[in-house]
Amino acid sequence: MRQVTIYDIAKEAKVSVATVSRVLNDTAPVKGATRARIEELIQKYNFQPNAMARSLLKKETGIIGVIVPDLTNPFFPEVFAGAEQEAQQEGHTFLLSNSIGDYTKESEYLSILREKRVDGIIFMGGRINLKQCEDHLVQELVQHASVIPTVLVNGGLRNTDLIRVATDEAAGTALAVRHLIGLGHKQIGFIGGESHMTTTSIKLRAFRKTLKDEGLEIREEWLLPDSFSIESGKRQMLKMLDMKERPTAVFCVNDYTAIGAIKAVAEAGLAVPDDMSIVGFDDIPLAHHFIPELTTVSQQAHELGRMAVKVLKTMMNKEKVKKLTTLDPQLIVRQSTGAPRP
């Protein structure tokens, strides 16, 4: 069934398409009677103008493309919701895709977004979280970004000046570690995170710096990166519990590893936080439903999403934007941290 066009309306209303367009967009005065007639027809046929035809000449689609690594990770829907809220007013819509961290897929989506002439791109995960990113992947993104306003969320690419929005993970780490120190801990470990990802190295560096600044010793054997899963948290905590001398508290790179660590402690018949304080990162929903409720650092995912489109909007207006917009993370103190046993 062919959709009705502006021509059909015009013909039946006995006016030109220009007039119909005028009432559609309220872009010039139209006589009351004519307008009424046209509006009636629009109602009658339930006419909705073809956005593509319009975009073709206006050169804007009202669409923002979003690439996330894994929507199944609760962090991203939260960012998305924030972005959506901020985009609401301007009536922007989102083309969303999961890259599953697969660089090929990222490239494909980038192409699709480009073909669809989206007004802007929000890029998360994958290549922008790598400590070392292959050159052609960098170039590709730079190329796209030179044509379409693009903002990288919680990531970046060395030697480029791509616009970024990020929570200050180093500050977040410092917040968490200071909290532990404030509680009286002097022996603190680090668990989780893949070493080739920036989020891990940023946190690890901040971790070391904070300990050092506070005059505490850094014990290399208590630095146990691995991956981001619950399993890996469990594994590394098990390893830690096996040591003759072990920390009284650990900082985990994210909430999943923290939960894994807690499980390991519990299964070893020890108590959190009495025998071991544990702090996570991200504040996923699970964090405050878990028992014990997890002390963690909130990345303000929602705010991150809002900020990303805010920045994107100013880019689309061709105004100047800062290369890096930073968001302050927040420490959420709950039950998994406490003073060490005397």
Place this chain on the structure above:
Amino acid sequence: MRQVTIYDIAKEAKVSVATVSRVLNDTAPVKGATRARIEELIQKYNFQPNAMARSLLKKETGIIGVIVPDLTNPFFPEVFAGAEQEAQQEGHTFLLSNSIGDYTKESEYLSILREKRVDGIIFMGGRINLKQCEDHLVQELVQHASVIPTVLVNGGLRNTDLIRVATDEAAGTALAVRHLIGLGHKQIGFIGGESHMTTTSIKLRAFRKTLKDEGLEIREEWLLPDSFSIESGKRQMLKMLDMKERPTAVFCVNDYTAIGAIKAVAEAGLAVPDDMSIVGFDDIPLAHHFIPELTTVSQQAHELGRMAVKVLKTMMNKEKVKKLTTLDPQLIVRQSTGAPRP
């Protein structure tokens, strides 16, 4: 910076746009040399054809619109991931929007999707989960569906023949209740769910039917709908624990209420499952990380998403489809259910 067009390529290659189009779409033989020259230019300028111009005349956009009530609820990202996987091959992309269950917002998005001429719509949540839906909301959706292939996921609209894909919630409920009965429970309660939503009434009806079929008594005071939150589960379980005579097991409408119920039991100093068996519904990630791990019914969210686009694809091909495609839920037995105390 104006994007390069097929004309720019054509001019520089000294051929007509038709020829460029031919190599772009491999739609007719082109002499090797010419083709090479053109491909080189395409490379050089990083040319990507404008999808809108193409869609304008092909009358298809390669976009599927998805309306979900709340992406922050882990069920939906899972469905989305399934849909994405299935759509992959055909290269379809998704325009996603959160309606927050707000009917006005649903209407807005429906309009936008229509204007953008998406190839199909996947509709979830909101009005299609209402026992009683206002007529104009029904009509609106029917109208859109008459123009754009639309599938309703886990919901429906009375007196319409909109295409639906859904997990069989009644069967899932029966599965859970039979499991409880098989364990030896004879006194079983029902917790959670808003009464005006179909998911609640479907489950409640199946609950009653199963008890009856198994020859068990239905105690009206043990039927406690409320809402879908953790809080409501807790609240109703508290109420139940206060009764002089109480069930030994409860079926909760979803995992959140089940978790709330468990918390209430734990805080009352009782044990799950020894003092109270609890079964949830949905199998959200939290379900198997919670302590005790939750016995629940999986809706097969991922499969649901795949099926939805599968159905959508056949609709887009103008082939016949069943009005209702049903998916069998699965019982996932974990730790929150067991035999009642003797």
Place this chain on the structure above:
DNA sequence: CTGAAAGCGCTAACAT
């Protein structure tokens, strides 16, 4: 194998 030209549905000068 290649080119010319019509047209997809709409907007925006430019006329009237």
Place this chain on the structure above:
DNA sequence: ATGTTAGCGCTTTCAG
């Protein structure tokens, strides 16, 4: 206040 017309960037006959 309204109509005419030229595109927006692409695909697709129809000729050659």
